[in-house]
Amino acid sequence: MKIVVMGCGKIGNTVISSLVSEGHDVVAVDSNSAAIDEIRDIYDIICICGNGADYDTLLEAGIDKTDIFVAITGSDELNMLSCVIAEKMGAKHTVARIRNPEYNDKNLPYVKQYLGLSLHINPELLVASELFNILKLPSAVNIETFSRRNFEMVEFILKENSNLDGVSLMDLRKKYKSNFLIGLVVRNDEVFVPDGNFVLKNGDRIGIIATPHEIHKFFKTMGAIQKQAKNVMILGASTTAFYLAKMLLSSGSNVTIVDKDEARCSLAAQRLPGAVVINGDGASQEVLLEEGLLTSDALVTLTGIDEENILVSFFAMSQKVPKVIAKINSNELISMAEKLGIDSVISPKRIVSDVITRYARALQNSVGSNVETLYKFMDGKIEALEFNVSNEFKAQQIPLKEMKLKSNVLIGGIIRKRKVFIPTGDDVICAGDRVVVISEGQKMKDLSDILK
Amino acid sequence: MNFKMVFNVIGRICQTAGVLLLVPAVTAIIYSETTQLFALLITAVASFVLGTLLTIICKTKNHIIYAKEGFAIVAAAWIVTSVIGAIPFVISGEIPSFVDAFFETVSGFTTTGASILTNVEAMSKSMLLWRSFTHWVGGMGVLVFVMAILPNISDRSMHIMRAEMPGPVVGKLVPKAKDTAKILYLIYIALTLVQIVLLWAGDMDLYDSLIHSFGTAGTGGFGIKADGCASYSPYSQWVITIFMLIFGVNFNLYYLILIRKFKAVFKNTELRWYLVIVLISTGIITANILSISGSFSKALRDAAFQVSSIITTTGYSTTNFDLWPSLSKGVLFILMFSGACAGSTCGGLKVTRTVTLVKSVGREFKRMLHPRSVSAVVSDGKSMSETEVGSVNVYLTIYMLCIMVIFLLVSFEPLGLETNLTATVSCFNNVGPGLAGVGPAGSYAAYSDFSTFVLSIAMLLGRLEIFPLLIAFFPATWAKRKKAAN
Numbered sequence: 001m002k003i004v005v006m007g008c009g010k011i012g013n014t015v016i017s018s019l020v021s022e023g024h025d026v027v028a029v030d031s032n033s034a035a036i037d038e039i040r041d042i043y044d045i046i047c048i049c050g051n052g053a054d055y056d057t058l059l060e061a062g063i064d065k066t067d068i069f070v071a072i073t074g075s076d077e078l079n080m081l082s083c084v085i086a087e088k089m090g091a092k093h094t095v096a097r098i099r100n101p102e103y104n105d106k107n108l109p110y111v112k113q114y115l116g117l118s119l120h121i122n123p124e125l126l127v128a129s130e131l132f133n134i135l136k137l138p139s140a141v142n143i144e145t146f147s148r149r150n151f152e153m154v155e156f157i158l159k160e161n162s163n164l165d166g167v168s169l170m171d172l173r174k175k176y177k178s179n180f181l182i183g184l185v186v187r188n189d190e191v192f193v194p195d196g197n198f199v200l201k202n203g204d205r206i207g208i209i210a211t212p213h214e215i216h217k218f219f220k221t222m223g224a225i226q227k228q229a230k231n232v233m234i235l236g237a238s239t240t241a242f243y244l245a246k247m248l249l250s251s252g253s254n255v256t257i258v259d260k261d262e263a264r265c266s267l268a269a270q271r272l273p274g275a276v277v278i279n280g281d282g283a284s285q286e287v288l289l290e291e292g293l294l295t296s297d298a299l300v301t302l303t304g305i306d307e308e309n310i311l312v313s314f315f316a317m318s319q320k321v322p323k324v325i326a327k328i329n330s331n332e333l334i335s336m337a338e339k340l341g342i343d344s345v346i347s348p349k350r351i352v353s354d355v356i357t358r359y360a361r362a363l364q365n366s367v368g369s370n371v372e373t374l375y376k377f378m379d380g381k382i383e384a385l386e387f388n389v390s391n392e393f394k395a396q397q398i399p400l401k402e403m404k405l406k407s408n409v410l411i412g413g414i415i416r417k418r419k420v421f422i423p424t425g426d427d428v429i430c431a432g433d434r435v436v437v438i439s440e441g442q443k444m445k446d447l448s449d450i451l452k
Numbered sequence: 453m454n455f456k457m458v459f460n461v462i463g464r465i466c467q468t469a470g471v472l473l474l475v476p477a478v479t480a481i482i483y484s485e486t487t488q489l490f491a492l493l494i495t496a497v498a499s500f501v502l503g504t505l506l507t508i509i510c511k512t513k514n515h516i517i518y519a520k521e522g523f524a525i526v527a528a529a530w531i532v533t534s535v536i537g538a539i540p541f542v543i544s545g546e547i548p549s550f551v552d553a554f555f556e557t558v559s560g561f562t563t564t565g566a567s568i569l570t571n572v573e574a575m576s577k578s579m580l581l582w583r584s585f586t587h588w589v590g591g592m593g594v595l596v597f598v599m600a601i602l603p604n605i606s607d608r609s610m611h612i613m614r615a616e617m618p619g620p621v622v623g624k625l626v627p628k629a630k631d632t633a634k635i636l637y638l639i640y641i642a643l644t645l646v647q648i649v650l651l652w653a654g655d656m657d658l659y660d661s662l663i664h665s666f667g668t669a670g671t672g673g674f675g676i677k678a679d680g681c682a683s684y685s686p687y688s689q690w691v692i693t694i695f696m697l698i699f700g701v702n703f704n705l706y707y708l709i710l711i712r713k714f715k716a717v718f719k720n721t722e723l724r725w726y727l728v729i730v731l732i733s734t735g736i737i738t739a740n741i742l743s744i745s746g747s748f749s750k751a752l753r754d755a756a757f758q759v760s761s762i763i764t765t766t767g768y769s770t771t772n773f774d775l776w777p778s779l780s781k782g783v784l785f786i787l788m789f790s791g792a793c794a795g796s797t798c799g800g801l802k803v804t805r806t807v808t809l810v811k812s813v814g815r816e817f818k819r820m821l822h823p824r825s826v827s828a829v830v831s832d833g834k835s836m837s838e839t840e841v842g843s844v845n846v847y848l849t850i851y852m853l854c855i856m857v858i859f860l861l862v863s864f865e866p867l868g869l870e871t872n873l874t875a876t877v878s879c880f881n882n883v884g885p886g887l888a889g890v891g892p893a894g895s896y897a898a899y900s901d902f903s904t905f906v907l908s909i910a911m912l913l914g915r916l917e918i919f920p921l922l923i924a925f926f927p928a929t930w931a932k933r934k935k936a937a938n
Contacts, residue, residue, distance in 0.1 A: 002627075025626060025627040025628060025631075026627050027627055033837070040610075041519070041608075041611075042608065043608075044608065044609065044610055044627070044628055044629050044630075045627045045628075046624050046626070046627045
């Protein structure tokens with residue numbers, strides 16, 4: 001598919017990288033010639049230096065033959081304007097990044113329809129809801145949801161003295177008798193889709209697929225803490241912080257926001273009457289301790305500086321704060337921070353690029369069984385996808401054990417009429433089901449891709 | 453430096469060279485030339501096996517290449533293909549000296565068309581076809597060819613394309629480098645086929661039209677007759693003239709025509725200048741040689757043919773222009789430098805660089821008159837950035853330096869200033885014939901092994917636009933991480 005991406009900042013870069021690896025024909029547009037030069041050296045795409053809302057620039061980008069136009073510059077207004085022009089000039093689908101909370105209220109669907117937008121992306125809101133999910137289940141490192149939260153994949157790390165050390169997956173199932181599946185294991189920078197003979201070790205990062213209820217049960221038997229974080233401290237009064245605080249407050253948690261910028265603090269205070277807003281330097285340990293870091297259940301670092309987020313997170317971990325989440329944008333720093341022991345790391349650009357990749361894949365496959373949800377793990381080496389099974393799917397009513405599946409593909413769950421079950425060899429897939437698939441090293445566009 | 457990746461690509465190049473050698477082998481079967489067939493087949497098999505071994509040994513998961521690797525791959529690939537291509541000449545005994553065979557093959561792949569042969573007509577048909585076929589392959593680029601046909605070499609193969617394609621900026625037609633390479637080759641093949649048919653329809657047989665189409669398409673200039681193209685009919689000469697000009701135009705413009713963006717084609721600054729230069733030069737020479745050619749039509753035909761041949765750095769000739777008046781020879785000598793459009797198969801400085809240089813000189817004058825003036829160099833309706841203008845100026849500097857050094861090295865030969873100078877300029881700009889001793893009627897056979905080798909390198913430098921080859925010989929490029937002292 002031909003995709004034009006306007007805006008080559010941090011997020012744009014990741015989106016382009018993901019789309020290129022998917023095999024799309026990408027044209028990048030940015031008015032900053034230095035940014036565009038950098039992109040040109042890395043990716044096999046056409047780069048155009050110019051304003052994306054300008055008719056000539058869009059014409060040069062070949063907008064009339066474009067399938068998706070993605071506007072992800074920092075300016076909401078520019079994104080919306082260029083999407084409108086692109087749509088009028090013949091782009092089939094338009095995607096705009098709209099992040100200002102004022103635009104993201106109940107009137108957004110109306111505005112979206114009026115502007116002809118196919119999809120809007122609010123990175124801050126996406127990040128906030130992912131953070132909120134993790135804070136609901138603090139023992140998890142990362143949570144991805146399927147089928148409107150009826151089904152989850154929860155990642156957590158086997159800490160020292162875990163009672164799962166040395167247990168094979170077959171025994172695990174017998175021991176716990178609960179309805180779950182281990183969909184992926186990350187060990188020493190390598191990632192596996194495990195089978196029954198796989199033996200777990202301390203330090204593994206594993207992803208369990210189950211319903212939220214089953215996952216709670218599992219954590220309970222494991223003896224891991226599982227209560228929602230009650231007192232949350234947030235560093236940095238950013239837009240993400242605002243969305244997150246709103247979610248936490250409405251679910252009954254106490255929120256403390258720390259920021260050194262006075263203007264942002266007073267804005268946060270006005271918007272979030274229930275939160276405690278502190279105007280102080282979050283990098284100062286004195287301030288954090290004074291404002292009750294030791295009594296907090298969780299600390300979320302959301303400043304714009306990766307390094308500050310990482311260092312403050314380490315300080316909080318040394319003070320035995322039960323849950324620490326760091327927002328990190330740079331890919332290199334993410335892998336380093338994970339190696340150094342910060343267990344929960346959130347990357348906004350990865351979340352956004354997953355959304356756009358999923359959208360492109362779903363569009364590419366408009367007849368077959370559509371991709372509903374897509375998550376990438378370990379730089380896209382493993383994907384978890386949710387498909388909506390259409391009538392076109394050939395292997396309906398065939399028991400899974402007789403289905404000729406590709407290797408490195410795992411069917412993680414089947415959702416039928418809002419009922420979720422972990423499939424066994426005797427289960428079948430029917431039209432209208434939703435199927436969760438874990439796959440390694442493949443890019444699935446259709447459910448039929450699981451078959452040999 | 454990602455050595456494994458570099459050698460892996462070189463391996464693929466060897467494989468491709470092996471396959472390409474089958475083309476003249478088929479000719480050898482048709483004309484039942486057994487010695488040549490044996491020489492070609494043994495080289496083909498050897499290079500294919502060697503290439504396969506290289507790709508197997510140098511398998512790597514790390515496919516990332518940077519600009520440095522791109523330069524190294526291109527430089528190594530061109531040297532390796534030239535060596536492989538020279539072997540059949542030596543084995544078959546048609547060019548017994550390896551240095552001479554290397555010169556001939558480099559001259560082929562770089563689309564120069566300079567030859568050490570004194571009697572072309574004595575050569576076997578298959579070897580002559582191989583010589584001309586190297587023009588065709590080298591014209592668009594060996595690596596671009598490999599990129600177009602083989603599965604993805606690397607996500608960043610753009611670095612290879614940029615190092616190999618002539619011209620200051622490489623514009624991609626479509627987002628993927630591989631698809632761009634495919635489109636370029638399809639245009640190239642289509643144009644070549646049209647020319648083959650047109651020539652075949654005239655007084656040439658299929659073999660001759662193949663040879664001349666390959667030579668024209670790559671803007672190479674290897675012929676099969678001692679008098680060049682003089683013995684062919686005026687029709688064939690005009691067809692070759694027009695196709696030489698066509699292959700001198702930026703191929704991106706043909707793509708623009710295909711997708712019906714005619715406006716952009718007409719607005720192209722470089723194309724306008726190119727045509728204007730051709731028209732003016734043809735006019736001057738026609739007037740100048742009118743008295744010695746006899747008729748106006750012959751004068752115009754000879755002038756147009758020679759001008760197209762030199763400006764596109766092809767090097768075919770319909771007459772011995774060494775006998776022309778000094779003015780005409782002077783015009784041709786200057787045209788050797790300018791070359792045709794960037795993004796075509798030609799050598800030389802390229803019209804776009806010439807235009808930029810002229811415009812930046814103009815701007816400098818303006819700046820002297822109005823010291824506070826701010827102005828930009830405009831090309832294709834857009835202003836060029838200072839870095840672009842600067843890099844063109846730097847290119848001119850290193851270009852002149854290279855010519856000087858090569859000229860100095862070649863000057864050890866006692867062949868006279870005119871011969872040595874035009875031989876240097878002609879080889880470096882991938883033209884082929886020069887004036888005096890190396891004129892259309894002469895050959896490079898008089899040069900010693902040392903000078904032949906220097907001129908071979910000059911051709912490679914000119915074809916790859918200097919930097920890739922120089923950077924490949926720069927020690928820092930090949931630096932490995934030093935092991936710890938203990």
